[in-house]
Amino acid sequence: MSGMDTAIVIGGGQAGLGTAFALRNQGFCPVVLEAGPEPVGSWPHYYDSLVVFTPARFFSLPGMPFPGAPGHFPARDEVVAYLRQYASRLDCEIRTGARVVSVVADRDGYAVTTADGTRLHGAVVVAASGCFGNPHRPGLPGLADWTGRVLHSCEYRTPEPFAGQRVVVVGSGTSAVQIAVELSGGARTSIASRRPIRFTRPRDFDPREYVWRTFEQIGRIPVGPLLPSAAVSFFRAVPDSSGAQRRAVEQGRPDRRPLFSGAEGRELIWPDGTREQVDTVVLCTGYLPALEYLRPLGALTPDGRPRQRHGLSTSHPGLAYVGVEGQHTLLSAALHGVGTDARHIARGLRAHIVRGEPALRRPAVRDGTAGRPRFSPPPGDPEPSVPRTRRSR
Incomplete structure (x- = not known):
């Protein structure tokens, strides 16, 4: 190379792997640094029953279709297996157990330091570390001094430990509804939120209908004033492919309530003044970008969000982001949105190298072929797949 x-x-x-593929297409030599033991991101840590709400034919990273029937809705463990295979065939170096602690600018671009003291230099850096390591725990009324158990959805796995309990799930999104419905099979469960729960109609998610292609195209419109507000509302709704979750909520399994107005001792206080003893509160309140390693660089806002436009840093040339919610499109934080964002930032970073800012760079690849992904399709694959990887620890 x-x-x-x-x-x-x-x-x-998912963000880092898809980004590495796009960077290879632009003539870069990517080195992927993964903090965990294998390059599969946060997927193994999600709750056991998780099923994605996008059919397999639309749910993939660039260069490698998701296996199985096109209309199949993949489960968590299937996604983990897909990412393992993708990483094993990606033509770049992947270092596992490499947690990044700092990024600083230097004359050749950036110096990246990992927890074990290893220092690497890159002409460009892409922060694709996701948000799972930084769960959002909002300051809800009285909850700081409440004596019951509070956990975030990232800590939830199965419903069995909550059998017989009184549980309140906070949130109105997909994970809140899925977890609350699952818990209601063995625990007395309520789902509480400030916003109402909006479900999409089951027929909208029939993979045989053209609406899926429309859904995907809308999801790739850059975030901005031209994006229809109806599209934003559609993406915030809870997808319910069979209608079972809507029916469960309508039947009170779980029951729907406004967010509690306070908490005292072991009791939650509801807006009408009613007090109720509750065992566990599950926060399905999302995540915030996990980018503290960029704090010394000055690339973040005071609340820890990246200074960026459509994934390219507005404060540091040669720095980019992939996987931040809403950074470029409505699908930016989704696996099947990685390809669009990764291609965009890879082109931007290549343009940055050509301009030679802020320091003189090595010559870009000029022969028109070096640096492109080398495909090695397995037998029976109808189209090229991602190339093979080099793994190091």
């Missing part, structure tokens, strides 16, 4: 610009990709989950 002589003569190629090194690109450090921080994070080896």
Whole structure:
């Protein structure tokens, strides 16, 4: 790979892997740094029953279709297996157990330091570490001093430990509804939120209908004033392919309530003044970008969000982001949205190298072929797949 610009990709989950593929297409030599033991991101840590709400034919990273029937809705463990296979065939170096602690600018681009003291240099850096390591725990009324158990959805796995309990799930999104419905089979469960729960109609999610292609195209419109508000509302709704979740909520399994107005001792206080003893509160309140390693660089806002436009840093040339919710499109944080964002930032980073800012760079690849992904399709694959990887620890 002589003569190629090194690109450090921080994070080896869906965002980092898809980004490495796009960077290879632009003539970079990507080095992926993954904090965990294998490059599969946060997927193994999600709750056991998770099923994605996008059919397999639309749910993939660039260069490798998701296996199985096109209309199949993949489960968590299927996604983990897919990411393992994708990483094993990706033509770049992947270092596992490499947690990044700092990024600083230097004369050749950026210096990245990992927890064990290893220091790497890259012409460009892409922060693709996701949000799972930074669960959002909002300051809800009285909850700080409440004596019951509070956990975030990232800590939830199965409903069995909550059997017989009184549980309140906070949130109105997909994970809140899925977890609350699952818990209601063995626990007395309520789902509480400030916003009402909106379900999409089951027929909208029939993979045989053209609406899926429309859904995907809308999801790739850049976030901005031209994006219809109806599209934003549609993406915030809870997808319910069979209608079972809507029926469960309508039947009070779980029951729907406004967010509690306070908490005292072991009791939650509801807006009408009613007090109720509750065992567990599950926060399905999302995540915030996990980018503290960029704090010393000055690339973040005071609340920890990246200074960026459509994934390209507005404060540091040669720095980019992939996987931040809403950074470019409505699908930016989704696996099947990675390809669009990764291609966009890879082109931007290549343009940055060509301009030679802020320091003189090595020559870009000029022969028109070096640096492109080398495909090695397995027997029976109808189209090229992602190339093979080099793994190091």
